[in-house]
Amino acid sequence: MMGLKDVLPDVMTEFPEMGRADIRDFKKGIDGAFKDFVREYGELIEGFFYPLKIFLSWFERLLVATPWPLMIIIFAVLVWLGARSWVIVVGTILASLLIGYLGMWEDMMKTLALISVSTFVCIAVGIPIGILMSKSDRMQSIIVPILDFMQTIPAFVYLIPVMMLLGIGKAPGLIAVCIYAMPPVIRLTDLGIRLVDKDVLEAADAFGASPSQKMFRVQLPLALPNLFAGVNQTIMMALAMVVVASLIGAQGLGSNVLKAVNNQYLTLGIMNGSAIVAIAIVFDRVSQKFGKRLQKHSETVHG
Amino acid sequence: MDDNSIEVKGLYKIFGPHGEKYIKAVQDGMSKDELNAKHNHVLGLKDINIHMPSAKIQVIMGLSGSGKSTMIRHINRLIEPTAGEVIYQGNDICQMSKADLQEFRRHKTAMVFQKFALLPHRTVIDNTLFGIELQGIGRAECEEQARHWLKRVGLEGFEDNYPNQLSGGMQQRVGLARALTNDADILLMDEAFSALDPLIRMDMQSILLELQEELHKTIVFITHDLDEALRLGDRIAILRDGAVIQQGTGQEIVLNPADAYISDFVKEVNRGRVIQVDTVMTEKGKRSKTSVESGTSLENVAKMFSDTGENTAKVVDADGKAIGGITMKATINAMVTPATH
Numbered sequence: 001m002m003g004l005k006d007v008l009p010d011v012m013t014e015f016p017e018m019g020r021a022d023i024r025d026f027k028k029g030i031d032g033a034f035k036d037f038v039r040e041y042g043e044l045i046e047g048f049f050y051p052l053k054i055f056l057s058w059f060e061r062l063l064v065a066t067p068w069p070l071m072i073i074i075f076a077v078l079v080w081l082g083a084r085s086w087v088i089v090v091g092t093i094l095a096s097l098l099i100g101y102l103g104m105w106e107d108m109m110k111t112l113a114l115i116s117v118s119t120f121v122c123i124a125v126g127i128p129i130g131i132l133m134s135k136s137d138r139m140q141s142i143i144v145p146i147l148d149f150m151q152t153i154p155a156f157v158y159l160i161p162v163m164m165l166l167g168i169g170k171a172p173g174l175i176a177v178c179i180y181a182m183p184p185v186i187r188l189t190d191l192g193i194r195l196v197d198k199d200v201l202e203a204a205d206a207f208g209a210s211p212s213q214k215m216f217r218v219q220l221p222l223a224l225p226n227l228f229a230g231v232n233q234t235i236m237m238a239l240a241m242v243v244v245a246s247l248i249g250a251q252g253l254g255s256n257v258l259k260a261v262n263n264q265y266l267t268l269g270i271m272n273g274s275a276i277v278a279i280a281i282v283f284d285r286v287s288q289k290f291g292k293r294l295q296k297h298s299e300t301v302h303g
Numbered sequence: 304m305d306d307n308s309i310e311v312k313g314l315y316k317i318f319g320p321h322g323e324k325y326i327k328a329v330q331d332g333m334s335k336d337e338l339n340a341k342h343n344h345v346l347g348l349k350d351i352n353i354h355m356p357s358a359k360i361q362v363i364m365g366l367s368g369s370g371k372s373t374m375i376r377h378i379n380r381l382i383e384p385t386a387g388e389v390i391y392q393g394n395d396i397c398q399m400s401k402a403d404l405q406e407f408r409r410h411k412t413a414m415v416f417q418k419f420a421l422l423p424h425r426t427v428i429d430n431t432l433f434g435i436e437l438q439g440i441g442r443a444e445c446e447e448q449a450r451h452w453l454k455r456v457g458l459e460g461f462e463d464n465y466p467n468q469l470s471g472g473m474q475q476r477v478g479l480a481r482a483l484t485n486d487a488d489i490l491l492m493d494e495a496f497s498a499l500d501p502l503i504r505m506d507m508q509s510i511l512l513e514l515q516e517e518l519h520k521t522i523v524f525i526t527h528d529l530d531e532a533l534r535l536g537d538r539i540a541i542l543r544d545g546a547v548i549q550q551g552t553g554q555e556i557v558l559n560p561a562d563a564y565i566s567d568f569v570k571e572v573n574r575g576r577v578i579q580v581d582t583v584m585t586e587k588g589k590r591s592k593t594s595v596e597s598g599t600s601l602e603n604v605a606k607m608f609s610d611t612g613e614n615t616a617k618v619v620d621a622d623g624k625a626i627g628g629i630t631m632k633a634t635i636n637a638m639v640t641p642a643t644h
Contacts, residue, residue, distance in 0.1 A: 200420050206381060206408060208410075
């Protein structure tokens with residue numbers, strides 16, 4: 001029987017690929033160029049991220065070195081300040097006691113250090129970008145595709161250049177987490193600012209607010225609930241990223257999970273995975289409650 | 304006292320991406336419909352010329368789409384004009400630099416909005432001092448001023464509430480207090496009372512008139528309600544399709560409506576409350592014993608006639624000197640004569 005393939009000309013049945021040698025050269029060329037780039041600027045870039053690495057190491061050591069009872073008290077106080085809920089405070093204490101009892105205390109501290117520092121970096125970099133983006137449609141049309149790219153590209157793919165530039169260790173782990181976790185805070189800062197009521201902005205203009213007065217006294221405060229939803233998302237995504245980041249040397253609960261995967265240690269995997277879930281739940285509840293408290297002014301509506 | 308009058312001269316606004324390209328055609332007589340059909344631009348304002356007197360209430364009246372909100376936004380340049388001038392104390396607001404405009408908005412104007420436009424995340428007091436806070440005045444003085452004006456508009460005790468804990472009427476009092484705290488010479492009120500219930504609206508009008516008696520600000524008041532216009536306005540300009548079709552005092556408009564459109568409006572007005580005795584007085588009755596003061600509304604004159612049982616009265620000025628006379632017949636006549644056109 002004659003198939004469609006026999007009728008059609010060759011060019012329709014075989015994809016007109018670039019020649020094998022050309023593809024090899026193409027890949028080699030780019031790899032080579034990037035390697036040159038790394039050789040040329042690697043140290044500079046490493047130097048740029050060096051303070052971050054120092055800070056992360058210091059913070060990690062601090063958390064690990066703090067006696068565990070003190071640490072649990074600090075958790076309880078922070079959770080209370082954020083959420084004002086005894087249920088969540090008690091839950092947090094029980095969860096940390098259990099995690100510690102199961103021998104994961106130090107790893108939890110390392111993971112917490114990574115999450116805290118990366119969240120801090122995401123906020124410090126993301127909010128200004130979000131503000132910039134909200135101010136001009138052009139900026140938005142440039143940044144949105146980049147964010148889409150950051151969020152959809154498989155994390156393993158950008159681990160490669162990060163690793164080539166910074167090697168294996170804490171800083172590249174941190175960078176990888178930040179690349180993945182930063183988009184929500186940028187997007188929701190932009191959205192929150194853009195959603196601010198036009199009437200209120202007009203009033204600010206009418207009273208002669210300068211652009212910065214308008215931003216800091218009207219737009220940002222009113223964007224805060226959305227902005228905080230972004231921070232919450234960022235924390236969640238950072239936690240989801242700790243296992244992947246351990247591939248390039250981030251330590252903590254994530255690296256244990258990785259070890260469990262490589263060796264088929266079922267219990268180790270479940271224990272460390274559950275610990276990550278516990279941290280995620282605490283962070284999520286606290287930041288959500290805190291975000292709700294920021295909207296206190298809109299609670300009681302006059303009927 | 305400073306001259307705080309505002310002179311609007313030949314103001315045009317064409318909405319659309321290239322408004323300035325069609326200004327010449329509009330000035331040469333292109334109509335709103337033609338502009339829209341041919342060039343897809345909307346004519347917002349057309350050759351507006353209004354002299355807004357110092358320390359008086361200038362009402363700009365019109366139905367929705369007449370351009371009245373566009374008009375008021377040219378006074379503090381929330382909207383850029385396509386052509387024309389808005390002169391205040393010798394300066395053209397339309398030509399001001401960004402910095403000058405910011406200063407002008409901070410110190411010379413204050414605005415009250417139809418939808419209140421309060422900051423939901425700030426308490427009543429923090430909303431009230433928003434304007435002067437922007438001027439860079441210290442917190443303590445801001446609070447003192449804000450408390451003073453909140454008290455004046457009857458909101459003492461609500462300082463620490465959030466706006467959406469208050470009713471619409473109370474929210475607009477906050478809006479008014481915010482504008483007054485700014486201590487500006489010009490008060491811009493964009494349909495400030497339109498969103499309120501009729502009774503509360505009357506209430507707010509009274510507050511405004513009371514305050515104006517001592518403050519003497521130049522108030523530009525936008526409304527779609529003729530009764531409100533007549534009650535508040537020292538002068539009224541009526542807008543239709545972006546053009547002024549009549550301006551004058553309330554009495555002038557009620558007595559001599561410029562066209563059928565306006566007489567339609569005026570028909571429903573309580574003439575007895577608008578027309579003053581001075582407008583209809585003659586020599587007849589000048590020597591009567593009973594007297595009414597100059598500026599009394601016909602409604603009150605009629606009440607006086609019915610209370611006293613008299614048929615004539617003399618009209619006296621502030622010094623008690625007779626300047627004319629009024630009869631019951633003339634009073635009733637003027638109150639019921641329909642505005643014809």
